[in-house]
Amino acid sequence: MIDSACTGGLARPEGSAGRIRRAGSAHWLAVGAAVASAIVLAGCERTETVQRGFRGSGMYQFYAPATLAKAADINQIPEPEPVDPPDPEAPALNEVFSNVQVLNDLTVLEFSRLMQALSTWVAPEQGCDYCHNPDQLESDEKYTKVVARRMLQMTRDINSKWKSHVGDTGVTCYTCHRGQPVPSGIWFANSGPRVSSPALGYKASQNVANVHNNGMTSLPYDPLSMYLSGGDEIRVQSNTVLRNGNERRIKDAEGSYALMMYMSNSLGVNCTYCHSTRALARWEESSPQRATAWHGIRMVRYLNNNYLTPLASVFPDYRLGPEGDGPKVGCETCHKGSFKPLLGVSMLGDYPELAGPMGERPAAHPPAAPPAPQASVAPAVKGR
Numbered sequence: 455m456i457d458s459a460c461t462g463g464l465a466r467p468e469g470s471a472g473r474i475r476r477a478g479s480a481h482w483l484a485v486g487a488a489v490a491s492a493i494v495l496a497g498c499e500r501t502e503t504v505q506r507g508f509r510g511s512g513m514y515q516f517y518a519p520a521t522l523a524k525a526a527d528i529n530q531i532p533e534p535e536p537v538d539p540p541d542p543e544a545p546a547l548n549e550v551f552s553n554v555q556v557l558n559d560l561t562v563l564e565f566s567r568l569m570q571a572l573s574t575w576v577a578p579e580q581g582c583d584y585c586h587n588p589d590q591l592e593s594d595e596k597y598t599k600v601v602a603r604r605m606l607q608m609t610r611d612i613n614s615k616w617k618s619h620v621g622d623t624g625v626t627c628y629t630c631h632r633g634q635p636v637p638s639g640i641w642f643a644n645s646g647p648r649v650s651s652p653a654l655g656y657k658a659s660q661n662v663a664n665v666h667n668n669g670m671t672s673l674p675y676d677p678l679s680m681y682l683s684g685g686d687e688i689r690v691q692s693n694t695v696l697r698n699g700n701e702r703r704i705k706d707a708e709g710s711y712a713l714m715m716y717m718s719n720s721l722g723v724n725c726t727y728c729h730s731t732r733a734l735a736r737w738e739e740s741s742p743q744r745a746t747a748w749h750g751i752r753m754v755r756y757l758n759n760n761y762l763t764p765l766a767s768v769f770p771d772y773r774l775g776p777e778g779d780g781p782k783v784g785c786e787t788c789h790k791g792s793f794k795p796l797l798g799v800s801m802l803g804d805y806p807e808l809a810g811p812m813g814e815r816p817a818a819h820p821p822a823a824p825p826a827p828q829a830s831v832a833p834a835v836k837g838r
């Protein structure tokens with residue numbers, strides 16, 4: 455439960471080993487930049503501390519109520535479309551439609567309901583016409599329809615093949631789009647500033663202020679091309695002795711840290727959500743969320759390499775980045791500042807058609823998971 459800033463006290467999440475601290479105590483100095491910016495903005499606001507690791511390991515999460523309230527706003531989900539009772543008289547899908555290539559395992563009623571939902575999720579203002587020529591619904595003349603068809607395949611693919619990351623919660627178009635044709639938190643390759651004068655010097659792909667994707671640091675400014683479409687290894691320490699090919703360079707370390715800043719910001723957490731900062735590399739001391747994140751990194755690479763990058767040729771020029779590459783997915787595209795997208799609420803119960811192709815998806819409409827209570831924002835690990 456969150457009271458308003460400054461006036462009310464903060465309730466401690468039930469059952470957690472949480473403690474309450476005031477912003478501004480010396481303790482904060484040790485905290486990573488993601489949190490530091492939250493503190494500066496928090497002003498007189500109280501923040502909440504939740505212990506996540508064993509006592510003494512320094513694994514705390516800090517939450518500012520205003521940030522949590524904002525997250526609650528963007529994580530509202532639209533009312534599910536009403537479900538029509540099955541109609542045994544209804545004609546088969548392929549008798550009425552002529553160009554259905556992906557959703558051909560649905561009934562006509564399921565199909566129409568899903569089209570309605572697609573409009574609400576992706577283009578609520580323009581509706582059906584955003585993807586269709588209204589006089590010829592079977593035509594693929596609009597690029598948006600061609601993209602949407604790949605997106606249908608991608609969504610089913612995520613939900614059936616990437617349970618290691620999305621669990622049974624899964625995703626729908628709304629997870630990324632939230633009522634906008636172009637989702638927030640997409641990214642493009644960034645080759646950095648055009649250096650117009652030699653006096654500005656060699657930037658070494660870094661040392662540029664104001665770059666969102668590295669947490670506004672002087673670290674390399676395009677960690678996402680390195681790690682979320684490219685497959686560079688995310689390492690700081692070498693695990694072999696020098697003679698056996700110790701190939702870690704300072705640059706690898708800087709790039710890895712830049713990615714970690716991006717990941718933390720995308721989820722609205724600090725490093726200790728996943729790591730014990732005493733030994734960042736050690737899996738034995740990391741939280742289970744780090745393993746989920748590991749699968750997430752692989753999933754994002756897969757989505758970019760199999761769906762988004764190949765789609766670049768379908769998008770019109772005005773949708774491409776400054777380097778001419780297509781829009782890509784990152785952690786932020788789904789998470790949008792929350793530890794779980796939509797705070798962990800699943801929409802798949804209402805739309806099992808997107809859980810995967812028939813045969814790979816649950817038969818009935820199981821009820822959606824209840825909204826996550828605030829306390830579960832950071833499930834606390836009790837100290838021993």
Ligand code: HEC
Pocket residue numbers: 550551552553554555556557558569570572573576577581582583584585586591592598599600602603
């Ligand atoms: C975000 C894009 C998008 C929106 C919005 C959308 N559709 Fe579609 N529609 C598609 C795609 C993609 C297909 C093809 C699906 C496939 O190949 O499995 C399709 C196919 C169809 C078809 C089948 C046509 C045929 O004969 O092959 C009909 C009918 C249809 N949509 C109706 C609608 C209606 C009505 C709306 C508005 C309520 C709507 N759609 C909104 C993307 C969209």
Ligand code: HEC
Pocket residue numbers: 572576585598599601602605606607609625626627628629630631635636637640762773781782783787788
């Ligand atoms: C993992 C995140 C993600 C999911 C899930 C997702 N999309 Fe997208 N979608 C994107 C990205 C990234 C783009 C590229 C943005 C752009 O067009 O500039 C995009 C673009 C689109 C576009 C083109 C919009 C335009 O104006 O250029 C359509 C249409 C679309 N998606 C429909 C859908 C539909 C329908 C679904 C669900 C079946 C869906 N998307 C699911 C990430 C997602």
Ligand code: HEC
Pocket residue numbers: 486688689690691692710711714715717718721723724725726727728729734735743744745747748751
């Ligand atoms: C959401 C979970 C998560 C958060 C938050 C996170 N990390 Fe990581 N971190 C990972 C994962 C997963 C890997 C391993 C990536 C791989 O091998 O593909 C990793 C790897 C690393 C490594 C490389 C270790 C080695 O093997 O050399 C360092 C260093 C690191 N993280 C530091 C940080 C710092 C500093 C922060 C905060 C700014 C942070 N991490 C935030 C999940 C996280």
Ligand code: HEC
Pocket residue numbers: 612619620621622623624625629717721743744746747750751754783784785786787788789793794795798
């Ligand atoms: C396609 C959408 C999508 C993308 C992209 C995505 N995630 Fe997730 N992530 C999810 C969903 C859905 C869940 C919730 C799974 C569940 O409820 O079990 C989740 C859960 C997590 C969790 C577990 C949180 C917890 O408290 O248990 C971590 C950590 C995480 N994601 C990290 C990442 C990182 C890091 C990236 C980028 C490399 C990323 N995610 C990209 C959809 C996504």
